[in-house]
Amino acid sequence: MHFDQSFLTKLEYLYVVARKVFSGRTRAERRTRKTGSGVEFADHREYTAGDDLRYLDWNAYGRLEKLLLRLFEEEEDLHIYILVDCSRSMAANGKLDYARTVAAALAYVGLAKLDRVSIVPLGVAGVGMDGEKLARLPASRGKANIFKVFRFLEGIDPTWQTDLRASLGAFVHSTKRRGVVVLLSDFYDARGYEEALNLLRYHRFEPTVLQIWSAAEAHPGLRGDIEIVDAETGERREVTVTERALRRYEAAHAKLTDDLERWCKARGVSYFRADTEVPFDELVLRMFRSGGFLA
Amino acid sequence: MTFLGAPLATLGIAAAVGATTLVGLYLLKMRRRRLEVPFAGLWAQVLRDTESTALWRRLRRLLSLLLQLCILATLVLAIGDPRLGMSRRGRAVAIVVDASASMQSYDGDFASGGGTRLDEAKRAAHRLIDELGPEDQAMILRLDARPAALTGLTSDERELRQALSAIEADDTSGDVNRVLSLAEDALRGRPQPTTVLISDGGGTDVLRGPRPDLRYIPVGKSGENLAITAFSVRRYRANQTAYEVLAELQNFGKEPATGVFQLLQDGEIVEQQRVELAGGQHVQRLYPNLAGAGNRLVARLLPDHFDTLPLDNQAYALLLPRKKIKVLMVTPGNLFLEGALLLDENLAVEKVKPAAWDPSMLPRFDALILDGFMPPETPPIDTIYLDPHGPKSPFPVAGEISAPLVTEVADKHPVGRWLALRDLNISRASRFSLSPGDVAIASALRVPIIAARDAGGHKVVAVGFDLRKSDLPLRVAFPVLLVNSLEWFAGGDGALVQTFAAGQSWRLQAPTHTKTLTVRDPAGRVVDAPVFDGRASYVGRKIGVYTVSSDGNTRLLAAQLPEGESRIAPVRELVVGGVAVPRPEPGRVGLRRALWPLLGVLAFLLLCLEWATYNRRVTV
Numbered sequence: 001m002h003f004d005q006s007f008l009t010k011l012e013y014l015y016v017v018a019r020k021v022f023s024g025r026t027r028a029e030r031r032t033r034k035t036g037s038g039v040e041f042a043d044h045r046e047y048t049a050g051d052d053l054r055y056l057d058w059n060a061y062g063r064l065e066k067l068l069l070r071l072f073e074e075e076e077d078l079h080i081y082i083l084v085d086c087s088r089s090m091a092a093n094g095k096l097d098y099a100r101t102v103a104a105a106l107a108y109v110g111l112a113k114l115d116r117v118s119i120v121p122l123g124v125a126g127v128g129m130d131g132e133k134l135a136r137l138p139a140s141r142g143k144a145n146i147f148k149v150f151r152f153l154e155g156i157d158p159t160w161q162t163d164l165r166a167s168l169g170a171f172v173h174s175t176k177r178r179g180v181v182v183l184l185s186d187f188y189d190a191r192g193y194e195e196a197l198n199l200l201r202y203h204r205f206e207p208t209v210l211q212i213w214s215a216a217e218a219h220p221g222l223r224g225d226i227e228i229v230d231a232e233t234g235e236r237r238e239v240t241v242t243e244r245a246l247r248r249y250e251a252a253h254a255k256l257t258d259d260l261e262r263w264c265k266a267r268g269v270s271y272f273r274a275d276t277e278v279p280f281d282e283l284v285l286r287m288f289r290s291g292g293f294l295a
Numbered sequence: 296m297t298f299l300g301a302p303l304a305t306l307g308i309a310a311a312v313g314a315t316t317l318v319g320l321y322l323l324k325m326r327r328r329r330l331e332v333p334f335a336g337l338w339a340q341v342l343r344d345t346e347s348t349a350l351w352r353r354l355r356r357l358l359s360l361l362l363q364l365c366i367l368a369t370l371v372l373a374i375g376d377p378r379l380g381m382s383r384r385g386r387a388v389a390i391v392v393d394a395s396a397s398m399q400s401y402d403g404d405f406a407s408g409g410g411t412r413l414d415e416a417k418r419a420a421h422r423l424i425d426e427l428g429p430e431d432q433a434m435i436l437r438l439d440a441r442p443a444a445l446t447g448l449t450s451d452e453r454e455l456r457q458a459l460s461a462i463e464a465d466d467t468s469g470d471v472n473r474v475l476s477l478a479e480d481a482l483r484g485r486p487q488p489t490t491v492l493i494s495d496g497g498g499t500d501v502l503r504g505p506r507p508d509l510r511y512i513p514v515g516k517s518g519e520n521l522a523i524t525a526f527s528v529r530r531y532r533a534n535q536t537a538y539e540v541l542a543e544l545q546n547f548g549k550e551p552a553t554g555v556f557q558l559l560q561d562g563e564i565v566e567q568q569r570v571e572l573a574g575g576q577h578v579q580r581l582y583p584n585l586a587g588a589g590n591r592l593v594a595r596l597l598p599d600h601f602d603t604l605p606l607d608n609q610a611y612a613l614l615l616p617r618k619k620i621k622v623l624m625v626t627p628g629n630l631f632l633e634g635a636l637l638l639d640e641n642l643a644v645e646k647v648k649p650a651a652w653d654p655s656m657l658p659r660f661d662a663l664i665l666d667g668f669m670p671p672e673t674p675p676i677d678t679i680y681l682d683p684h685g686p687k688s689p690f691p692v693a694g695e696i697s698a699p700l701v702t703e704v705a706d707k708h709p710v711g712r713w714l715a716l717r718d719l720n721i722s723r724a725s726r727f728s729l730s731p732g733d734v735a736i737a738s739a740l741r742v743p744i745i746a747a748r749d750a751g752g753h754k755v756v757a758v759g760f761d762l763r764k765s766d767l768p769l770r771v772a773f774p775v776l777l778v779n780s781l782e783w784f785a786g787g788d789g790a791l792v793q794t795f796a797a798g799q800s801w802r803l804q805a806p807t808h809t810k811t812l813t814v815r816d817p818a819g820r821v822v823d824a825p826v827f828d829g830r831a832s833y834v835g836r837k838i839g840v841y842t843v844s845s846d847g848n849t850r851l852l853a854a855q856l857p858e859g860e861s862r863i864a865p866v867r868e869l870v871v872g873g874v875a876v877p878r879p880e881p882g883r884v885g886l887r888r889a890l891w892p893l894l895g896v897l898a899f900l901l902l903c904l905e906w907a908t909y910n911r912r913v914t915v
Binding site: 088089090091092093095186188190217220222224225226227228229230231232233235237238239245248249252253256 | 329330331
């Protein structure tokens with residue numbers, strides 16, 4: 001994987017397009033929903049002992065005879081966490097390369113909008129990797145940091161094992177600042193993805209799911225007697241691929257994808273299917289146009 | 296069902312080995328292509344769905360094994376050459392095919408393919424082979440002058456058919472008695488022996504006695520035949536530059552026949568005559584005073600219409616080349632003897648005194664005359680003894696007879712022909728003791744006084760009295776006796792060359808010290824005939840001119856068709872011992888159908904089925 005000048009040019013183009021879609025601000029160009037010490041009124045809440053008396057709304061007390069505390073929206077930098085699945089299954093059919101490219105594009109747009117962008121590789125230690133831990137790219141801001149992003153992405157090694165629950169659990173517990181989470185994965189996790197995504201939701205992150213999808217995996221076109229070996233676990237199974245068995249496999253794959261999409265939509269989680277055959281810029285623009293990402 | 300191919304034990308072993316191998320291969324774990332997939336969990340779902348049908352899948356693989364075992368069984372069965380059908384168990388059939396000269400007649404049944412009678416006989420024999428049961432055995436015998444078994448008793452159809460195809464007709468008569476004896480010997484002790492004679496019936500009139508095991512299939516339809524039945528030629532004794540020919544023609548049919556008779560000398564026509572013969576008529580034609588340098592004579596008959604048997608439209612004869620007989624005469628001096636030998640211009644006589652006797656001279660001469668002289672060793676040459684005596688006499692002398700009167704003369708013997716010895720006066724004569732085979736040319740009250748012998752490769756004539764003590768030299772009989780003897784030595788009567796009948800055993804005289812005679816038949820085949828006692832035996836099977844050579848000397852022989860072979864009217868109903876010989880009973884033989892082609896097709900279809908089910912993943 002190599003990010004060259006033409007790639008950078010393409011990212012700049014994406015950024016320009018993104019600016020046309022969303023009007024920007026001087027500082028952090030997006031506000032969080034966090035209430036605090038900002039200047040723009042957000043809401044009231046009842047006074048409790050210990051609250052700062054300066055924020056009591058005396059006008060409201062005069063009308064309602066209730067001690068209400070005024071809340072203001074707190075303006076702060078937006079944190080964007082781009083989570084990239086680094087399991088071995090991502091190495092198949094160019095999925096990891098595609099994920100790197102999309103991650104770089106999103107990171108560029110984020111950096112350019114002066115958001116704080118952090119790259120987090122996902123994976124748990126597999127066989128023979130006990131004790132090792134994945135390092136993350138600390139949050140940074142400004143386009144100048146894009147090269148750090150590139151280097152970091154190039155250094156990702158797909159030698160880990162998928163465990164979304166454990167990986168995201170570790171993420172949410174080690175990340176204090178909430179923000180937007182973009183999760184790039186093929187979601188090939190035998191333990192399921194629901195619990196893992198719920199972790200993000202429950203910890204008040206704004207997850208966006210980007211499923212890396214390969215047509216070669218959805219429609220493998222195999223025939224005959226084969227011994228399949230799981231890329232991550234090394235588990236072996238003998239199977240005779242008949243037409244009928246192949247149809248069942250394709251149905252199971254489609255069900256996995258559809259279930260994920262349905263699950264996300266039901267819970268207001270942005271979902272995008274990233275076909276590795278589709279150019280990454282097209283995907284990124286589609287994400288922008290959908291309005292649910294970085295809006 | 297009967298297996299004619301490999302034995303059952305071999306088939307069993309082959310089936311066991313094949314089945315064991317197949318089952319072993321079936322039990323081998325299939326080596327699969329290894330493929331790394333990103334997420335085996337999806338495949339696990341597929342496999343979970345199919346695990347419920349695992350038993351069925353095993354059964355389907357078992358179906359594949361069963362199909363392969365079926366293919367193996369079919370192939371093993373095919374190797375065994377199984378036959379279906381019913382037959383009489385263990386029948387032994389001798390099929391005798393007539394290959395005599397008359398079987399060359401072109402009147403085979405057109406409904407079954409025409410051709411010669413031999414062709415029709417072969418077709419009938421093939422039908423018999425077709426009808427052989429699985430446990431029947433058969434053999435092929437050829438009927439001609441020298442019958443022979445061409446195969447042993449066998450069930451191998453191929454061997455029988457090959458032997459049938461190899462049969463060719465000879466120009467000989469069939470020796471029916473001998474071939475049936477051969478068949479009887481071969482079938483003796485066999486269950487249900489049957490001899491089937493396929494013939495036109497020629498020569499079967501000699502059959503005697505009841506023959507319950509004999510069956511007869513007649514071939515041929517026509518008896519119409521125009522033939523040369525006799526042909527002879529000889530030089531005139533007085534004028535050896537000229538010769539005369541005797542030919543006999545016969546129309547064996549019922550309808551009149553016409554044609555052209557030709558006489559050829561060394562390929563050139565020297566006589567031609569038109570002939571017309573009524574049905575059954577035979578004529579003799581004499582052609583006198585013919586001359587020419589050639590010595591090969593061919594009589595040819597060109598019928599105007601189709602002739603059933605062309606073979607007997609030609610006949611062959613030879614003229615003896617004119618040659619002087621070299622005679623060595625050992626005598627103290629005998630004017631009577633010398634005068635008598637001067638009468639024949641074909642003799643070249645050389646005279647020596649007894650004192651000058653030298654055996655090394657003999658190879659230069661054809662004959663020897665010993666006038667009262669007895670050499671120490673018996674000379675290896677044809678010899679005339681005059682008054683032999685002592686232990687070296689060719690015929691032991693058992694005393695003397697005074698003034699014998701000749702009472703018997705063997706005028707049928709070549710030496711005794713035209714001899715008039717009545718009233719011959721002899722002072723005294725020796726009493727010869729004859730051995731078996733010796734011939735008394737002249738006897739006095741059954742006491743041989745002139746004898747002849749043809750044994751040991753040399754001929755001997757002995758006169759048992761002194762010429763000077765009889766009046767024989769004064770009689771005409773004396774030069775006649777000498778010339779008869781010398782011409783007998785020369786191998787014939789001097790003017791007539793003997794012709795041989797094809798199919799008979801010819802005894803060919805060989806020159807002294809010759810061990811083999813090389814005989815070339817009319818077809819060009821060369822055979823070396825070993826010589827025993829100065830003669831070689833040879834059986835000529837074709838009519839025509841044969842060349843006999845030895846030590847650089849070459850002579851010719853002519854062979855004629857045996858008598859009776861021109862009489863080709865087929866015998867439709869053969870009667871032996873007053874009982875009609877039946878034909879082979881139709882239906883007594885069972886069908887014998889080869890199943891291996893069907894089994895081969897079945898194996899192929901099973902193979903296709905197995906292949907299709909494998910590729911369509913039905914049996915995997």
